[in-house]
Amino acid sequence: MTKIIIVGAGTAGMACAIRAAGCGAQVVVIEKDSQVGGTLHLTAGHMSAGGTKRQAERGIVDSPQQHYDDVMRISNHTANPDVVRLATQLAPQTIDWLQENGFPFEPNTPQFIYGHTPYQTARTHWGTTSYSGTEIKWAGSAIFDTMKPLWDKYVTEGKIELHLNTRMVSIAQEGNGWEVAIEKKVEEEEAARALQSVELKNNNATTARAAPSKLNTQNVVLTTGGYGSNPDFFHKMHPNWRLVSTARHTSTGDGALAAMAVGAQFWNADKHTATLGGLETEPNSGRTDFWKNWGRVSNSMDRKPREIYVNAHGRRFMDENLNDPDPREKAAEAQPDRKFWVIFDEKALHEEGGCLIPQWAPDRLAAEAENGVFAWKANSISELAKKTRLDEGTLEQTVARFNTFVTHQRDEDFGRTYLQNTVSQAPFYAILTHCFSLVTFGGLAVNAQLQVIDNQQQPIEGLYAAGEIVGGGATCGHAFVGGMFLTPALSFGRYLGQKLATF
Numbered sequence: 284m285t286k287i288i289i290v291g292a293g294t295a296g297m298a299c300a301i302r303a304a305g306c307g308a309q310v311v312v313i314e315k316d317s318q319v320g321g322t323l324h325l326t327a328g329h330m331s332a333g334g335t336k337r338q339a340e341r342g343i344v345d346s347p348q349q350h351y352d353d354v355m356r357i358s359n360h361t362a363n364p365d366v367v368r369l370a371t372q373l374a375p376q377t378i379d380w381l382q383e384n385g386f387p388f389e390p391n392t393p394q395f396i397y398g399h400t401p402y403q404t405a406r407t408h409w410g411t412t413s414y415s416g417t418e419i420k421w422a423g424s425a426i427f428d429t430m431k432p433l434w435d436k437y438v439t440e441g442k443i444e445l446h447l448n449t450r451m452v453s454i455a456q457e458g459n460g461w462e463v464a465i466e467k468k469v470e471e472e473e474a475a476r477a478l479q480s481v482e483l484k485n486n487n488a489t490t491a492r493a494a495p496s497k498l499n500t501q502n503v504v505l506t507t508g509g510y511g512s513n514p515d516f517f518h519k520m521h522p523n524w525r526l527v528s529t530a531r532h533t534s535t536g537d538g539a540l541a542a543m544a545v546g547a548q549f550w551n552a553d554k555h556t557a558t559l560g561g562l563e564t565e566p567n568s569g570r571t572d573f574w575k576n577w578g579r580v581s582n583s584m585d586r587k588p589r590e591i592y593v594n595a596h597g598r599r600f601m602d603e604n605l606n607d608p609d610p611r612e613k614a615a616e617a618q619p620d621r622k623f624w625v626i627f628d629e630k631a632l633h634e635e636g637g638c639l640i641p642q643w644a645p646d647r648l649a650a651e652a653e654n655g656v657f658a659w660k661a662n663s664i665s666e667l668a669k670k671t672r673l674d675e676g677t678l679e680q681t682v683a684r685f686n687t688f689v690t691h692q693r694d695e696d697f698g699r700t701y702l703q704n705t706v707s708q709a710p711f712y713a714i715l716t717h718c719f720s721l722v723t724f725g726g727l728a729v730n731a732q733l734q735v736i737d738n739q740q741q742p743i744e745g746l747y748a749a750g751e752i753v754g755g756g757a758t759c760g761h762a763f764v765g766g767m768f769l770t771p772a773l774s775f776g777r778y779l780g781q782k783l784a785t786f
């Protein structure tokens with residue numbers, strides 16, 4: 284019998300397997316993708332930890348307790364205390380481990396960051412962004428690049444038995460342990476040899492799926508990630524949300540679904556929290572791209588707003604200059620369809636301080652607005668209203684009222700104090716932005732030992748979970764807490780790797 288089966292070789296799964304193999308265990312890793320790394324290939328790479336060597340080297344006084352207190356403060360005490368306690372205790376060891384293995388810290392880190400409600404201490408660590416030819420490797424790649432040599436070593440030594448292109452289909456309790464059903468994606472010819480059981484799913488038949496096979500084990504660790512790329516599952520868990528997502532294509536909630544089929548409890552669906560500024564460049568696709576098409580509307584620390592935001596009624600709904608992302612997120616999520624239009628004029632388009640879409644130049648934005656798909660350009664506010672299908676009279680009134688606030692330097696509706704620009708110089712622009720899913724907040728309920736628990740709050744013997752499969756609601760509550768997805772994914776993976784190896 285195999286000692287540990289890890290399902291999913293992403294952030295948590297890689298960390299888990301490396302740790303388990305390092306502790307002498309025999310590990311089998313099932314990965315449905317053709318490569319390992321999962322969301323590490325996409326993530327921004329911000330990791331939070333209190334009490335790291337890196338902080339000490341830079342004279343920053345911090346501790347797991349201070350980190351814990353700050354997480355609970357930011358989450359307004361809605362995060363799970365046991366899970367946060369474990370995450371914050373393990374976090375500095377995780378960062379120290381990365382450092383020992385040559386992690387290339389961005390020189391000025393750890394730092395404060397303002398994309399989420401800031402911590403009270405500089406405890407966000409991240410790696411360098413690198414460029415290879417025209418391809419940018421975001422900071423998350425630094426984590427992958429640090430773990431990959433260790434991974435390769437254990438795979439080469441046979442301590443990690445890796446099954447790529449292999450999907451876990453289901454899990455079932457079998458005797459004292461678990462039976463994991465897997466399905467391997469194979470080349471067509473090979474699949475054809477698998478006789479009657481071949482299920483040809485792909486019309487152009489470059490690949491096919493062979494018959495499921497089964498693996499047995501005492502302990503299964505589910506590290507399959509979130510469910511932001513599974514609209515059906517997402518809608519079931521969040522019936523009032525329309526999914527616009529930037530999650531990796533592999534984040535389809537497979538592990539959560541498999542565990543729920545054997546009685547696991549799903550928690551924290553009510554804590555789902557969106558990220559602001561997603562552009563759905565293909566309307567109704569339900570997809571946005573955080574790295575290419577993202578509007579800077581989530582805080583005003585790194586870019587002052589020269590725009591106004593209006594909802595589907597054509598009305599403003601918040602102080603666009605609020606620094607703290609949390610009340611901004613909550614205000615935007617309360618709007619119809621969780622979307623809003625950013626309205627500005629020609630003068631604002633060219634103002635210094637960076638374009639609304641950080642990866643674009645103002646000319647690109649203007650050109651997209653000419654196309655009128657998700658951005659619009661018009662010679663008057665009434666024409667802009669017609670193009671965006673916002674109520675003409677209301678939009679005109681909203682803009683005129685805001686301009687009066689600028690003239691009198693007093694926003695009577697939302698108390699905005701940054702009132703530098705009227706919206707008055709044609710042409711005028713509108714961009715439709717969505718509250719989108721960067722990560723998912725619901726997930727498998729676990730106890731403080733990361734055992735998956737059932738609906739009667741009892742641990743399910745031999746079934747463990749780590750990473751986004753546990754859901755951001757556990758580590759962040761009903762708020763975004765910086766770095767509280769990545770560091771816990773790595774830490775919990777490592778924790779389970781060691782625990783199960785020495786079981």
Ligand SMILES: Cc1cc2nc3c(=O)[nH]c(=O)nc-3n(C[C@H](O)[C@H](O)[C@H](O)COP(=O)(O)OP(=O)(O)OC[C@H]3O[C@@H](n4cnc5c(N)ncnc54)[C@H](O)[C@@H]3O)c2cc1C
Pocket residue numbers: 290291292293294295296313314315316319320321322323325326327328329330449450451452506507508509529530531533534535537538573721722749750751752765766767768769770772
């Ligand atoms: C754009 C973006 C930016 C982010 N930035 C940050 C940040 O700065 N800080 C932060 O804390 N968090 C951030 N996050 C979130 C964080 O990166 C993720 O929550 C974390 O990396 C998820 O790790 P994981 O191990 O749970 O899942 P993943 O890394 O996604 O790994 C899951 C793996 O399981 C595999 N898998 C899935 N189903 C199966 C199956 N049935 N059988 C076999 N294998 C399967 C997948 O192919 C994948 O390789 C960001 C996320 C995104 C999308």
